Amino acid sequence: xxxxxKVLIEDDLARVVGEKGSTLDEMSIDFLVTVGGDGTILxxxxxxxxxxxxxxxxxxxxxxxxxxxxxEGALRNLAEGKFVIDERxxxxxxxxxxxxSDCTNEAVIHTASLAKVRRFRISIDGExxxxxxxxxxxxxxxxxxTAYSMSAGGPILDPRVKxxxxxxxxxxRQTLRPTVVPADGRVEVELLNRGPxxxxxxxxxxxxxxxxxxxxxxxxxxxxxxVRFTKAFYTRVNEKLMEGLHS
Amino acid sequence: xxxxxKVLIEDDLARVVGEKGSTLDEMSIDFLVTVGGDGTILxxxxxxxxxxxxxxxxxxxxxxxxxxxxxEGALRNLAEGKFVIDERxxxxxxxxxxxxSDCTNEAVIHTASLAKVRRFRISIDGExxxxxxxxxxxxxxxxxxTAYSMSAGGPILDPRVKxxxxxxxxxxRQTLRPTVVPADGRVEVELLNRGPxxxxxxxxxxxxxxxxxxxxxxxxxxxxxxVRFTKAFYTRVNEKLMEGLHS
Amino acid sequence: xxxxxKVLIEDDLARVVGEKGSTLDEMSIDFLVTVGGDGTILxxxxxxxxxxxxxxxxxxxxxxxxxxxxxEGALRNLAEGKFVIDERxxxxxxxxxxxxSDCTNEAVIHTASLAKVRRFRISIDGExxxxxxxxxxxxxxxxxxTAYSMSAGGPILDPRVKxxxxxxxxxxRQTLRPTVVPADGRVEVELLNRGPxxxxxxxxxxxxxxxxxxxxxxxxxxxxxxVRFTKAFYTRVNEKLMEGLHS
Amino acid sequence: xxxxxKVLIEDDLARVVGEKGSTLDEMSIDFLVTVGGDGTILxxxxxxxxxxxxxxxxxxxxxxxxxxxxxEGALRNLAEGKFVIDERxxxxxxxxxxxxSDCTNEAVIHTASLAKVRRFRISIDGExxxxxxxxxxxxxxxxxxTAYSMSAGGPILDPRVKxxxxxxxxxxRQTLRPTVVPADGRVEVELLNRGPxxxxxxxxxxxxxxxxxxxxxxxxxxxxxxVRFTKAFYTRVNEKLMEGLHS
Numbered sequence: 001x002x003x004x005x006k007v008l009i010e011d012d013l014a015r016v017v018g019e020k021g022s023t024l025d026e027m028s029i030d031f032l033v034t035v036g037g038d039g040t041i042l043x044x045x046x047x048x049x050x051x052x053x054x055x056x057x058x059x060x061x062x063x064x065x066x067x068x069x070x071x072e073g074a075l076r077n078l079a080e081g082k083f084v085i086d087e088r089x090x091x092x093x094x095x096x097x098x099x100x101s102d103c104t105n106e107a108v109i110h111t112a113s114l115a116k117v118r119r120f121r122i123s124i125d126g127e128x129x130x131x132x133x134x135x136x137x138x139x140x141x142x143x144x145x146t147a148y149s150m151s152a153g154g155p156i157l158d159p160r161v162k163x164x165x166x167x168x169x170x171x172x173r174q175t176l177r178p179t180v181v182p183a184d185g186r187v188e189v190e191l192l193n194r195g196p197x198x199x200x201x202x203x204x205x206x207x208x209x210x211x212x213x214x215x216x217x218x219x220x221x222x223x224x225x226x227v228r229f230t231k232a233f234y235t236r237v238n239e240k241l242m243e244g245l246h247s
Numbered sequence: 248x249x250x251x252x253k254v255l256i257e258d259d260l261a262r263v264v265g266e267k268g269s270t271l272d273e274m275s276i277d278f279l280v281t282v283g284g285d286g287t288i289l290x291x292x293x294x295x296x297x298x299x300x301x302x303x304x305x306x307x308x309x310x311x312x313x314x315x316x317x318x319e320g321a322l323r324n325l326a327e328g329k330f331v332i333d334e335r336x337x338x339x340x341x342x343x344x345x346x347x348s349d350c351t352n353e354a355v356i357h358t359a360s361l362a363k364v365r366r367f368r369i370s371i372d373g374e375x376x377x378x379x380x381x382x383x384x385x386x387x388x389x390x391x392x393t394a395y396s397m398s399a400g401g402p403i404l405d406p407r408v409k410x411x412x413x414x415x416x417x418x419x420r421q422t423l424r425p426t427v428v429p430a431d432g433r434v435e436v437e438l439l440n441r442g443p444x445x446x447x448x449x450x451x452x453x454x455x456x457x458x459x460x461x462x463x464x465x466x467x468x469x470x471x472x473x474v475r476f477t478k479a480f481y482t483r484v485n486e487k488l489m490e491g492l493h494s
Numbered sequence: 495x496x497x498x499x500k501v502l503i504e505d506d507l508a509r510v511v512g513e514k515g516s517t518l519d520e521m522s523i524d525f526l527v528t529v530g531g532d533g534t535i536l537x538x539x540x541x542x543x544x545x546x547x548x549x550x551x552x553x554x555x556x557x558x559x560x561x562x563x564x565x566e567g568a569l570r571n572l573a574e575g576k577f578v579i580d581e582r583x584x585x586x587x588x589x590x591x592x593x594x595s596d597c598t599n600e601a602v603i604h605t606a607s608l609a610k611v612r613r614f615r616i617s618i619d620g621e622x623x624x625x626x627x628x629x630x631x632x633x634x635x636x637x638x639x640t641a642y643s644m645s646a647g648g649p650i651l652d653p654r655v656k657x658x659x660x661x662x663x664x665x666x667r668q669t670l671r672p673t674v675v676p677a678d679g680r681v682e683v684e685l686l687n688r689g690p691x692x693x694x695x696x697x698x699x700x701x702x703x704x705x706x707x708x709x710x711x712x713x714x715x716x717x718x719x720x721v722r723f724t725k726a727f728y729t730r731v732n733e734k735l736m737e738g739l740h741s
Numbered sequence: 742x743x744x745x746x747k748v749l750i751e752d753d754l755a756r757v758v759g760e761k762g763s764t765l766d767e768m769s770i771d772f773l774v775t776v777g778g779d780g781t782i783l784x785x786x787x788x789x790x791x792x793x794x795x796x797x798x799x800x801x802x803x804x805x806x807x808x809x810x811x812x813e814g815a816l817r818n819l820a821e822g823k824f825v826i827d828e829r830x831x832x833x834x835x836x837x838x839x840x841x842s843d844c845t846n847e848a849v850i851h852t853a854s855l856a857k858v859r860r861f862r863i864s865i866d867g868e869x870x871x872x873x874x875x876x877x878x879x880x881x882x883x884x885x886x887t888a889y890s891m892s893a894g895g896p897i898l899d900p901r902v903k904x905x906x907x908x909x910x911x912x913x914r915q916t917l918r919p920t921v922v923p924a925d926g927r928v929e930v931e932l933l934n935r936g937p938x939x940x941x942x943x944x945x946x947x948x949x950x951x952x953x954x955x956x957x958x959x960x961x962x963x964x965x966x967x968v969r970f971t972k973a974f975y976t977r978v979n980e981k982l983m984e985g986l987h988s
Contacts, residue, residue: 108361108362110361114355114357114445114447114453115355115447115450115451115453116450124652124728127726127727127728127729128728128729128732129728130728130732130736134398135398135416145674148417150671151381151382151417151418151419151420151421152417153400154649155648155649155659155671155672155673155674156671156672156673156674157673157674158618158657158673158674158675158676158679160675160676160679161655161656161657161674161675161676162655162656163652163655163657163674165649165674169382169416169417170395170398170399170416170417171398172398173398173488173489174398174915175736177644177649177650178649178650178672179649179650179651179652180639180649180650180651180652180655180657180659180674181652181654181655182652182654182655185652185654198361200361200362203362203363204362206361206362232621233621234618234621234622234623234624235621235622238622238624241420242420242624242669371899371975374973374974374975374976375975375976375979376975377975377979377983392921397918401896402895402896402906402918402919402920402921403918403919403920403921404920404921405865405904405920405921405922405923405926407922407923407926408902408903408904408921408922408923409902409903410899410902410904410921412896412921421668422983424891424896424897425896425897426896426897426898426899427886427896427897427898427899427902427904427906427921428899428901428902429899429901429902432899432901479868480868481865481868481869481870481871482868482869485869485871489871489916602855602856604855608849608851608939608941608947609849609941609944609945609947610944628892629892629910642911645875645876645911645912645913645914645915646911647894663876663910663911664889664892664893664910664911665892666892667892667982667983668892692855694855694856697856697857698856700855700856735914736914
């Protein structure tokens, strides 16, 4: 690495390796190298607006760019500017008008009581889309479309499509088909039951939702930015999510 | 009703109407009339081995036989022997070898932590079926095949098929297709993670599952018995679950 | 209707009612009133660039705006300018570089021999998306997302999303999830087998595809334009496609 | 191979290798060794009641038992009686009362005109199950449940379950969920349209169905018998149909 790059180490990691570290919010950095899996990246994304190079030491690591065995070459390419930035839209989330952490992947509204389905009224820009009875509702970005939303039956959204996808979890009588809505609209999910729900943001943060809460989803003014060296989106989908299925 | 029938009133209800009542387990009864929805029936089924006539005052009431407006005629038919018994298999459930309540509909094993998927190893009669990563696993009877399992993407099982259906909840990479297994086999679901799971029996009873628990499913020696006057199974499916879809 | 509107009658219809008619391509018209179902509209769309008011005499008529019983009021509203134009993107289709009819709903590539699956290589802007074995491939507009693509498991696309959806018909081993791609990209489907395929455009026109054909899909420079009086998109989805499911 | 086994060669193959051959129906044989894929096995099954050892030279070969590289060992095991017979139920098919070839995998009723959906009325033992609008209907055995029916969204049926599964092809408004019915019942599919349909038996044989035809499905008195050396059903499912998905 050439000397004009300065490397900062995140506090927790610093302690492990016996170095002096700083917390993510103290750092003024151009690039953040995460070592872990998608969870590590998603947590970092919630803490700030970084260009992220994800190094994978997990089993899938869909959002990561290189394995740990390629770390050295990756850092060299990064230092030499041999990369592109893959910019993705993020989801702005409000509960009864109060802003929450943005989501890179998805927000999941889920019944807090496993045995009890809940009813949700979904609208976009004020127009009723559907009233759904089920375990929950996922609102996902294109980046999140290949994560939890896909497990729940949702489609893949090409990252270039400026849209969100609404997918129901175990909907009774299939009253909501996965629905792709424009990112410049406002999706609202209203909890119709008195019973408790929780919301999980990017699989990292769990929020209790008050009864009758109204949760709003719009595009965030922030973006998620990934350092990419080579692989295109669908190559990644096939390798990470469907490997072995193609012959 | 002719006088050779004796009517007992369940304790809680008795208090409401100012009568003397008895608890379900004190009663020696031929027929139990439930007033409520499916939950009422499923709870009663867990308490004993009754012939059940379900009177519906709920929104769907798939397992019920008559609406409350038809109660009088129903009781007359019951008294006059103008009915058939619709007998269904039940699921025997064991956690690490310890028997739990039987299920009329289904047992659901679910991650206790919404944000965290779990891994489950499923086998039948000792043969590995699949290792699944997801929110949970449903093992359903034919009776339960039109309930939660169907919302999760499972098929309808004709009540005459002596089988159970295993359906995964939001499985990552679709590693488990809904699978129909013979009721005389033994299904085992092994929790591979250290993280907590819960099991919900018939949507009524929630059990904590210890880490690495092994849950076994076989056919119960008990049966669920419903009093039926007229409607056949598929008529019921179409009316209750898909009404308005047929023209 | 006020007198500054001139009404032309299409030839075939004219003969039936004993009037003098003209063919659609001779007419220079602002609005075309179709009487029939979606097929009637889709055929008319292939013949020219009209603002269409669809009058429904069919069973579903998802694309139509009014029933025949409301025809008089509809024509009055039309004459008085009390309507909006609902503009939708169309699909431009090329077979080995040769342009075909545009599609308002979808193009379906299908094995010509029912018993024989075919292999298709799908790419977008030159990047391989997937190689799929199955009965066929549907490329649908948002307008078509609620038609055949939905029956094949595809998501609903809000008409404001500028995207197409690629849905496989009975794909072996689920190698293609429904995939939503940007309308300004170029989708290509390459037939990998020597065996024959056919392509059906908007359910109206059937084209034989030569072995090894390359079929290209981009956004058309033309638009589909529907006269709308009141009902919004999701109201229509719920009424026409899911009626009876909402309580 | 020990000398008490006599080897006959099928006519077509005999010509290729310059030997004297006989046709399958002239042979009185205990075991039939097929070299090919599933299609080869399914065709042979239609010609007689053999114990089949399938040797795979195709890409998937779900029904085959060994690869061609293991042929010698397989024949030795066969000669020495080191195998088990895996017996499966077959489907008896009647069109307007006239019996057709039995199916080992499935019968598919399909619109003959790709652009036109058809309506089908499905009943079991005289009870209406559903009226479906779509491309077609599949009735599959447990053996066929992992073939075309699965591509169309059907569940896996354990071979020990004595049942058939009815799966719709691209059903409009999802009016038929995959439905598992007892093998000792009689499934009937009635074509409601005047338009033509075709039926494909085991992917091998195509039959024109007259308008308004009534197609009946029951269990055949014949069985399909596969020579198996080692692998159990689910191992096969995971290797052949989902390989690479399990880690």
